[in-house]
Amino acid sequence: MTELLERPQSALPEPVPVQVTRPDRGKLLRFLGHRPGLVLSLLMVAFVLVAAFAPGLLAPGDPGVGDTAERLQPPSPAHIFGTDYLGRDVWTRVVHGASLSLQATVIAVAVALVIGGLIGLLAGFVRGWLDDLLMRVVDVLLAIPAVLLSLALITALGYGTVKVAIAVGVASVASFARVMRAETLRVRQATYVEAAYAVGTRWYVTLWRHVLPNAAGPVAVLAVLEFGLAILAVSALSFLGYGAPPPAPEWGSLVAEGRNYLAVAWWLCALPGLTIAATVLAVNRISRALDGEWRRFR
Amino acid sequence: MNAAALVRYVLRRIGLAIAVLWAAFTVSFIVLYLMPGDPVATMAGGGLDGEPLTPAELDALRARYGLDQPLIVQYGQHLWNALHGDFGTSVQSGQDVRAAIAEALPPTLQIATAGLVVAIVGGTALAVVATFTRVRWLKQALLGLPSLAVSLPVFWVGLMLVQIFSFGLRLFPSVGAEGPASLVLPAITLGLPTGALVAQVLAKSLDQTLTEPYVTTARAKGVGRAAIHLRHALRNAAIPALTVLGYVVGNLLAGSVVVETVFTRPGIGRLTVAAVGVQDIPLVQGIVVFAAVVFVLVNLVVDLTYPLLDPRIATGATA
Secondary structure, three states, X not given: OOHHHOOOHHHOOOXXXXXXXXXXXXXXXXXXXXXXXXXXXXHHHHHHHHHHHOHHHHOOOOOOOOOHHHOOOOOOOOOOOOEOOOOOEHHHHHHHHHHHHHHHHHHHHHHHHHHHHHHHHHHHHHOHHHHHHHHHHHHHHHHOOXXXXXXXXXXXXXXXXXXXXXXXXXXXXXXHHHHHHHHHHHHOOOHHHHHHHHOOOOHHHHHHHHHHHHHHHHHHHHHHHHXXXXXXXXXXXXXXXXXXXXXXXXXXXXXXXXXXXOOOOOHHHHHHHHHHHHHHHHHHHHHHHHHHHHHHOO | OOHHHHXXXXXXXXXXXXHHHHHHHHHHHHHHHOOOOOHHHHHHHOOOOOOOOOHHHHHHHHHHOOOOOOHHHHHHHHHXXXXXXXXXXXXXXXXXXXXXHHHHHHHHHHHHHHHHHHHHHHHHHHHHHHHHOOOHHHHHHHHHHHHHHOOOOHHHHHHHHHHHHHHHOOOOXXXXXXXXXXXXXXXXXXXXXXXXXXXXXXXXXXXXXXXXXXHHHHHHOOOOHHHHHHHHHHHHHHHHHHOOHHHHHHHHHHHHHHXXXXXXXXXXXXXXXXXXXXXXXXXXXXXXXXXXXXXXXXXXXHHHHHHXXXXXXXXXXXX
């Protein structure tokens, strides 16, 4: 029953042999030249990163200050995303909200990666009853829808950007544990691991120096894919009101604020939501490119 | 057909289902009761009046909810009650958790069913057309749609539908749960990501089925392409697609949290949001376990229907 519930593991690449040759610039240009969508995605992600780390470059204004005389203005050259019910510039709020939303997403993926990775590494390396126990726990995590698991965690932890991020991260531990375990099982059969044992390397050194680096590749690809899912989950929880308290311009809560003015000001919901969608699409496109597309390209 | 093998198969599936439920209960108990923070303090602080309680009142509250007992005793007590279908009472309303869920279930069942219909009809249609067409760009475009659909935030899709079809074209109501018209937009919102999953799984399975020898045989005997596609391949391809049904139903239940909020409808989703808002721990645990029960039951039904659809599964023969 669970085969198809797993992430498409076949889509994960074989271990990438470490390339010693320098990256070929001509190949990179040709690769991107055939993929305008990928170029757009890279630009979008670059834009979000700039917005997160240097919001002032893209929107010099203050996201919390508005001119009530200019309230509910539709998009125009002066306010390209329009203004909200307090006259605050929506573009400025979206740009300044990027850091909060990105921060939550990074924490969520990090939590899932570290906890899931450790569970998978232990299960695959130690095997035996521990493997059985850990994988059964992972199966159970898959039986509870991720949103409900996140909500249960929020009930226990409380509100806030970081708590929402942790809740989303813990809810997506299961897929990381599965991929990491499968990779560890594969790598520990390798001759170099056997050789490490043969020369008397301690098990934890073997695990850290030999198994982990060679099993990490597919898990890293999964992490990029998980990024898109985490953006969606974090923004949904923030839309429901569990994120940072109101004045903070988190992307999900921007859409929630605009909801009350849906009939009179379409841009309040449409444009921040479109930003979320574009970011997720861009991240997913990049994860597809990382997922073997580059290696298959000649 | 080997009867003993079938009985063993059925028993193993039922045993597995019970084990998953027990574990789901345990996981939710750990999350809700062992996390840092005093449940009673948060329950008391989260109440509507919001007045701080005296230490004596807190102790009384602890005793009432059995929180003064050692954790393992609490766990045993809760598990024992849960086995009898008793998940305690809601801290917020004082209502029995089981009654609260049962009361909220019908409206959610409505949108979940409507969403499931949208997902299955839409997903199947997309998969069939995408695998049938010989126009390359159309196939590419259709197969790209599901990954587009899952990249859109569900709450945003719902609001945009309201914007266009309620406020713009005035076709459907934007909120509420009266009449079939109010069901259309929530069903589409809920069915979109689910339908994308159905389309992906079914298209993959159809592509695989079309390479089977019996398809070639039928083709050689002069059966038309459309007839092969719909009558032979689709039926066989649907069996692997059934495996995701448990996941699909779980998705619909989880999706109701956002969809019921967007469309201001009553149901399990709204109940969950309200319960999380006031840290109503027994109610949240009841809902989580309920979701696991639904997931396990659907999977059990799917697993038990399998041998009827495909006898190779019970006998252990490989395809």
